[in-house]
Amino acid sequence: MNSQLKRGTLELCALSVVSRGDCYGYELVNRISKCMEVTEGTIYPLMKRLKDGGLIESYIVESPEGPPRKYYKITQSGSEELARLSEEWFEFTESVNKLLNREDE
Amino acid sequence: MNSQLKRGTLELCALSVVSRGDCYGYELVNRISKCMEVTEGTIYPLMKRLKDGGLIESYIVESPEGPPRKYYKITQSGSEELARLSEEWFEFTESVNKLLNREDE
């Protein structure tokens, strides 16, 4: 899969999933994996960037199986960014599709 | 504009424009600029990569105004790559849109 395509959309995808309910890194990887190939090596650094940017917060919860989980929760700022990125994504795909289908000129 | 979104799609866009008729770098920049922000610093290195990969060929034509123009022409291999990238782009946007609109789970 073209890894370059994912740039700029993973942030959007992660924020979107977290906005529908708190979840932890490993869970996020599995959930996003249903739509595109991603690994921990991508998600964990991404979540750290989002947290550093104040778009998400995290809290630790003991797990019944395995090590403690770090849950992520979207912030007000994160929700606003999600809305902005969604709009941007929509407009971008529209633009590209127009360029691809243009028969005229 | 989110420059990360462009990664992986610029190659597709450039191939698509060239496939509809030979054109030169400066022209490409202006044409793609109508849909997304791009500059020569992005397009010229990209065309070099495409040429190195055998997806396009080039030939010089004297210009009535200004320096000679380097025209680009898509190759058979380039047409096949264009078809592959188009399909990939379509499937990718479908996947992301599904993930964004998912209310269930």
Add this chain to the structure above:
DNA sequence: ACAAAGTACTTTGCATTGCGATATAGTGAT
């Protein structure tokens, strides 16, 4: 004659980021 603006191509270097690889660590089954 000279400057500015438009056309046109090329190269350098930086910043971003996906991801393979690796380390660490707990639980449960064979």
Add this chain to the structure above:
DNA sequence: ATCACTATATCGCAATGCAAAGTACTTTGT
């Protein structure tokens, strides 16, 4: 004991958008 699954974190490489700077030709205005 060994394997498999769950779970987080970090290192380093490769890819690439793009600002910036350089080269160079033509036209237009002063």
